[in-house]
Amino acid sequence: MRTDVFAKRHIGITDDDLEHMLETIGTESLDQLIYETLPEGIRLKENLGLEAPMSEHKFLAHMQELSEKNQLFRSYIGLGYHESLTPSVIKRNILENPGWYTAYTPYQAEIAQGRLEALLNFQTVVSDLTGMELANASLLDESTAAAEAMTMLFDVRSREQKKNKVLKFFVSDEILPQTLSLLKTRSAPLGIELVVGKHGDFEFGSDFFGALLQYPGKHGQIHDYGDFVAKAKENDIKTAVAADILSLVLLTPPGEWGVDVVVGTTQRFGIPLGYGGPHAAFFATREAYKRNIPGRIIGVTKDVDGKPAMRMALQTREQHIKRDKATSNICTAQVLLAVMAGMYAVFHGPEGLKYIAKKVHSTAVTLTDALEKLGLYQVNTSYFDTITVKIDSNALRPIAEKHEVNFLYVDEDTASIAVNEATSVKDLNQIVSVFSEALGKDSAHIDALLQDTAIMESIRRESDFLQNKVFNAYHSETELMRYIKKLERRDLSLNHSMIALGSCTMKLNAASEMFALSMARWGNIHPFVPVEQAKGYQIVLKELAKDLTTITGFAATSLQPNSGAQGEYAGLMVIRAYHESRGEAHRNICIIPASAHGTNPASAVMAGMKVVVTKTDEKGNIDVADLEDKVAKHSENLAALMVTYPSTHGVFESSIMHITQLIHDHGGQVYMDGANMNAQVGLTHPGKIGADVCHLNLHKTFAIPHGGGGPGVGPICVAEQLVPFLPGNPIIETGGEKGIGAISAAPWGSSLVCLISYGYIKMLGGSGLRRSTEIAILNANYIKNRLSGKFDVLYTGERGRAAHEMIIDCRPFKKQGIEVSDIAKRLMDYGFHAPTVSFPVAGTIMIEPTESESLAELDRFCEAMLSIREEIDRASSDDTDNVLKNAPHTLEMLTSDTWDFPYSRQKAAFPLPYLSENKFWPAVRRVDDAYGDRNLMCTCDPIEAYAEAE
Structure with missing residues (x-):
């Protein structure tokens, strides 16, 4: 076998496997299978015409070479994006760890308790810092989160009014420009009329349903919006605030003013800039809107033994239930980034976050002092990290770019500077020297940060945050490493076994595709730098x-x-x-x-x-x-x-x-x-x-x-x-x-993760891409044939073939008292994540093996399914105390002194021999979804709960 051909590494089926598989499905060749699967009129007659595939070694060298075309200027552009420092323990153990990045959405809660706990941490961080009652498990970016806030408030107001829809939505002129553009896109089809202006001039009329404010403003000015929110409430106008999450460590949380929604991004909690993403946005609201909030919420419930467990709450909001009645099409989150941001807060804790926020603020104050000594006028009267200076931008810009520095040029006589966690005293001296050169003046050297504050007293934070145990226990690298590993062990990911989810294509995410994500020259570029500074990115994109x-x-x-x-x-x-x-x-x-x-x-x-x-x-x-x-x-x-x-x-x-x-x-x-x-x-x-x-x-x-x-x-x-x-x-x-x-x-x-798909295509080339598709179809038909006679395939093509996935009908098993959910939970005992359950047909499972799985793994999955089929045959609707209804079985059950079940411990946990070599243990028994929805709790336990327990 050639060792330099990526397709041989990505595709799990070998040439030796092929003959056996084709014989099993009853076809003479792969070409014949494709002929029997695809209608003749749609088949391509020619190759894709892509470049020849690269080896993994050449691709990695190629990405290093391209990265060097990106210029790493010091960027102080702001506008919602700030350089942050990713703790190495989080980078190594989460971002670079397939145990975290290859997991699926936690629909099967019993084998996703680690991610669910990490997301509960994230929700707690957001709720605490915003002062809101409820937060979701992340959205895509700040601007789309703001648009979701607008549409949610529009829907809520429309439902309350029933008739006479109010269509006007006020947007502060302090809003980020990209957010305003997105609001315009989203409002037009819905008939919402945007009114952009100064919040101080706003007339609180009855023809407005909501208002959106930026905190701090796009160029750094902080306003006290307390009176605005109070007047809005008096006029039945709902309010949303787009807030900088790090500033909320020092600023009054918007929730304390009584706002309805707070949105923003957690990018500056340890997430690389990545030329724009991916980053985890946040969306926090009042509990009254728990049935309206877009996206996913993680909640605490209990399992059948009454022990605490977590799962996705209120899933009736998902679009496959509401369909055209849904007010949002959000069906995903930025889980990996939310996990990292939440873990950043765990690692630093409340005191660490205060240190970081105060240092950032002191940096801005020190810079203001130095620039004012040069005779410059700094516009902002109250600010956190961003200052706005009156200066000839046309004179400043070429000097700044000569010194590899980016500012935000607001207009011809105004520049804005947003400092960040990574800004050092050395960086401050460079900034001051750039301004000095533009002015033709000498500047004093900065030796240390000033400890003054430029945050007006009325908006300084007084309330505590992150008092829960989890944010006060893991501040050494050793402890955080072990905490992350503890959570990872509770999750089943692709690094353990096949995840055969129909419609979701859980294929190999090759290590060579992922490496570039850790390179500084890909990770640390602001999305609004001049395009000539991002030539490497421009080539890739x-x-x-x-x-x-x-x-x-x-x-x-x-x-x-x-x-x-x-x-x-x-x-x-x-x-x-x-x-x-x-x-x-x-x-x-x-x-x-x-x-x-x-x-x-x-x-x-x-x-x-x-x-x-x-x-x-x-x-x-x-x-x-x-x-x-x-x-x-x-x-x-x-x-x-x-x-x-x-x-x-x-x-x-x-x-x-x-x-x-x-x-x-x-x-x-x-x-x-x-x-x-x-x-x-x-x-x-x-x-x-x-x-x-x-x-x-x-x-x-x-x-x-x-x-x-x-x-x-x-x-x-x-x-x-x-x-x-x-x-x-x-x-x-x-x-x-x-x-x-x-x-x-x-x-x-999300430019950063586009590097992965770029690598996938370049290393497979046209021939490898086609082969991947052919093998995906082969694998699906192999499973279909192996399960034939024991499970009914609901739909096939005209020649009896499946495409790359198939639907197995589990509805006939109801006569034995077995539901499709029982099969899904029992698969956990066999070490597999269930395929897609009850979509697109209730009572079915949809299986998609992908091209990356080996024949041995396909056979293991089939053996598990056939073994479960035998268990179904032995089940009876009169006897629900069986191995399927009690699944999944935990290690705690198996090692208990008592065993009151009518089957053996071995049958429960080790029904097939391969499990003795590589057993995955579900963290909890079957969770109680209904209990969790009736008793919605979506943040970590307060510290008092631990004290009471002790």
Whole structure:
């Protein structure tokens, strides 16, 4: 075997395995299997035409060479992004640890207790620092969190008013420019009218439903918003505040004013700049809005033995339940980054955070003093870390860039400087010398930081925070390392076993793809630096966009959306803009199959469209006759069809080209959900089937790890006619000439993790990408065949083949008293994470093995499923005290002095021989979801609880 071919390392099936697998599924060759799986009319006749694959060694050298094209200036630009210091113990043990970055979203709580506890810590940090009652487990970035606040308050007010919707939303002119751009994008389809102005001039009229304030303001000025919030309450206007989380260590928390929502980013809690992301935003609100809050909430409940356990709370908010009634399409979080930010607070504790915040503030005060001694006027009267200076920007900028320093140039006679945790006294002297040179003056040398304060007394924080035990116990590296390891052991990740989640594609995230994330020249670049300072990034991002455009058969790509759901929204907004440009703004009907991902209808509603659902036939395909009727009925107003291909049921529908042509004939555009691109790459593409736009989940098909529920990237690829409408950014020019507004805060979204997908494509090349797709289809059909006769596959293609995933029907087992959830929990005892449960069909599981798994692992999974099938056969609806109903079984159960179950301990925990070599123990028994929702607790226990326990 060649050792320098990455495809041999990424793809788990060897040439020797292939013959056995093809014989098992009853086909003579891989080509024949693909012929039997894909409709002939959509198959590509030519190769993708990508560059030849790189070896891992050459790719790493390539990334090092490209990184050196990035210039690491000292950046004091601010605008919501600040250099921070990632503690090495967190970088090594979380960011670089597959035990953390390869885990899936914690839907199966019993094997995700580590991540859940880490996220509970994060929620506690946010709640404490903002002074709010409730926080979610993170959102994508500050700007999208602010937009979610606006839409949540709009929905809440609309429900309260019932009639006479109030449509005006006030936005302070202190708001970050990228946030304002995104608010404009999000408000337009919903009919919300933005009114931007000075908060001091705002007239509290009854025609406003809400207001958004920035704290501190975009150029550093801190305002006391207490009176504003009080007046807003008197006028039934709900308030949201976008706050800098580190400043809240020293400033009055907005919650103490009585605001309704506080949003922001936790980037400066140890997360690299990464040219814009990924970073964990936060969203905190009052408990009264717990049913309205977007995203996920981690809550405390108990297991069947009454012991404390954690799980995702209030899951009825998820879009697969609410669909077109959902007020948000958020279906993910930035879990890996939230875990890191929460652990930053654990490591430093309240006293450490106070030290950091005070040092940052003292740095700003010292800089102000030095610049004022030069005769400069510093505008801000109260500030935390950002000062604004009157100076000739045109004279200052070339001198600053000569000394490799970036400031924010507000206008021709104003510059803003945002200092940060990493700013040293040496850096301050460099800043002062730059200003001195611009002024032609000598400057005094700074020897030490001043200890004065520039925070006015009325907004200084007096309340305590982070008094819980977890934030006061792990301040040495030894203790934090052990705490992180303790949590890691409670989570099942890809470094233990296959995670065969249908629709989620949990494939290998190769180490060589990940290394660049730890390099300073990739991690420490502000997203708003001049593009010539980020030449390495520009090469990678342009090349990645070009390759994705080729792979999808389209004309251009935008990398800005930083989640799959955000990609859906971006794609639909581009379609909306296209129709408007043609004088057809009335086109607002979006047809969506009943089997579609729940985010699809939610995204359509957010884009101002009305959802029309089309039926699914008995084979799991779109009911073409029903579609034809609905297209004809809505022809004049048809905007788009949203379709997943292969279908959400894991089938390549042969009628797809007829379907896309039908939509085009009636003036609509075809949006393809790219969730199942892992079955397309190299074999067919969205352009071939007649789509006009698709989003890609780089965290699925293109190897960005799921990180326990984020980060993700959801770029959109578009046909020629949609290119002019690709999203832009208010600070760095990007997007189309008629581009829609910002979709996320940074010009290229979560740029740092795009390096992973770049590596995946460059090391596999066109041939490796095609082979990966072929093997993904082979593996799915191998599992299908091995389980045949014991489990029914719900849908298959016309020749009886599955695509890259399949749906196993578990509903017949109800007669023995066994639910699909029992199978999911029992798989934990076998060392596996359950496949996707009850989506897209209730009572089923959807299995997707991916191309990265070995034949041995596929066989282990099949043996586990077949063993469970035997257990089902022995079960009875009259006897619920069986091994399935009691699953999962914990180590505590197995080592207890008593054993009152009608089966052996070995049957409970070691039902198959392989488990004796590598046993994963669930941390808790089956959790009680209903109890947790009735008794919602979403922060860590207060310190008093530990004292009472002692």
